[in-house]
Amino acid sequence: MPNALRVAANLALPLDTVTGTMAVLGIRGSGKSTTATVIVEELLEHGQQVAVIDPTDVWWGLKSSADGKSPGYPVVILGGRRGDLPLAAGDGATIADFVVESNASVVCSLRHFESQRDMRRFVTDFARRLYFRKGQEGRATPLMCVFDEASLFVPQRVMGEDAQMVGAIQKLVRQGRASGFGVTLIDQRASTVNKDVLTQVELLVCHRTVAPQDRKALEAWIDEHDAEGRAEDFLTSLRRLPQGTAWFWSPEWLDVFQQVQVRSARTFDSRRTPKAGERVKAPTRTADVDLEALKAKLATTIEQARADDPRELRKRITELERELKQRGAAPDPAALQAEYKRGLEAAVQELRTLLVGRAVDLRATAERLTDVATAAVDAMRRTADAIAGDVPAHIAAAPPAVGRIPARPTRSAAAAPRSAPPVRRSPAPASGNGVHVSGTQQRILNALALFEQLGQTPTSRAAVAGVCGISHTTGSFSNNLSTLRTAGLLEDAPGGAIALTADGRAHITELPTVVSVDDVHSLWIDASNSLSGTQKRMLEQLIGAYPKPITRQQIAEALGVQADTGSFSNNLSKLRTLGLLADVSRSEVIATELLFPRGLA
Incomplete structure (x- = not known):
């Protein structure tokens, strides 16, 4: 691959990664910082511009070789112990102007700021001004913005003045690509990074992750992006990943799902923790930066900013x-x-x-x-x-999610009549081995019966979970399937699908009447708890266009949104995961037979 970013012996990322969005996650000592450094090195090696927000003053090592004896990359270090120029909390907008006008790669070290409020002020001003300036004529050149310790800047819990900073960075992630922006988030804990921002990234780079809350945060990303059912392989391996080994997962953007040993960094390890009694040696050679020209350019930027104030x-x-x-x-x-x-x-x-x-x-x-x-x-x-799980199904009497489909205006003149199976509402007895089903397990069985009635069996796990209003990537859903499988009420089918057994059919407590495709559409649009309002509106556009495909741009225009945002792609991905749409080409999608079962009008 020409102009590839060679991050491992068996993995090269395209140069367009510079305008992509990614998260590099993993516990301390897992190798995530090295991986992030390698990605930045590759971008710099190929002449791409990078701006690093460094709250711990550890990125200055980019200017020297790994052994400290040769120059590294001519990155401008602003602030910190080894800064080429000082940096103040009020300089955010000015530095953004400098980055846009000079095309220089910079590291903004914020370690010397006295408070989180100062960091927040700088980053908010920097991100807002950067987004505005890059939107000007002729300024939409590639720029990768790296946020180390990302939870400081896009925290999961947004309080007070954090909202402005999170909003500014979120705008870079969601809408920055058209202006040349890429964004990389680096953190030890997935659970502390804002979920709204994290789920928007297109490439997940994940090192060893142990804490349950962090794995749960990753499930939110998986739920948005995993259309191939790879969650189990991914999640079960995270706890055991060796140091330096990471998953690179990008289902839609790069179509990569690969576990690799990331190469060593070529630049100086300025973040290494010294051992007891050790005195860390500083590099003897660093890349030259023309400080006089730099000061002159920065002075011009400041003067222009004042002139425009x-x-x-x-x-x-x-x-x-x-x-x-x-x-x-x-x-x-x-x-x-x-x-x-x-x-x-x-x-x-x-x-x-x-x-x-x-x-x-x-x-x-x-x-x-x-x-x-x-x-x-x-x-x-x-x-x-x-x-309900502690009470037998015949006592709990919990109403299943799959019930009578609400009435909905018909789309066609007259639907072809179809005899509906009887609706059985009396609870079924326990299975022969004495296992009783919980409320959620009963909903799963009822959903499988619905798909069987429509001739869509075996059924994907995602579709079954979607009808039940739950996520197919959670451990709870897998545990419920395991219980039903052990009880002999469902069985596995090729491709990760599942189907009812004869004993399972005997446990159906309520089978909805489905006589037309409008009933099927109502199931997903009117009765589903699995889809957001935007996803339901997308579904209506797909249904309206069927049997013809529809372009992504046409859907976006109908919804009044942009088709090139991460949010739009993620919403389409959710429908794809559920099996409700299929890709016809890079720009066109079409509703699937899950929405238009054969034999229904």
């Missing part, structure tokens, strides 16, 4: 008026008008930038509130299932 322009106008008054000369109307126009344009631009930032903050807040509400509903459902 509405406050500075108002001050300048006042000075001009005072000077003219002292001279006794009449003001030049054209000169004053030009200054007023320039000040007005700068003020309007500043207001626009502020409003865009506020809009992102409000959107992020709304999405977090939605997630909280969804989590609360899921928690109540799990609690109910747990209670």
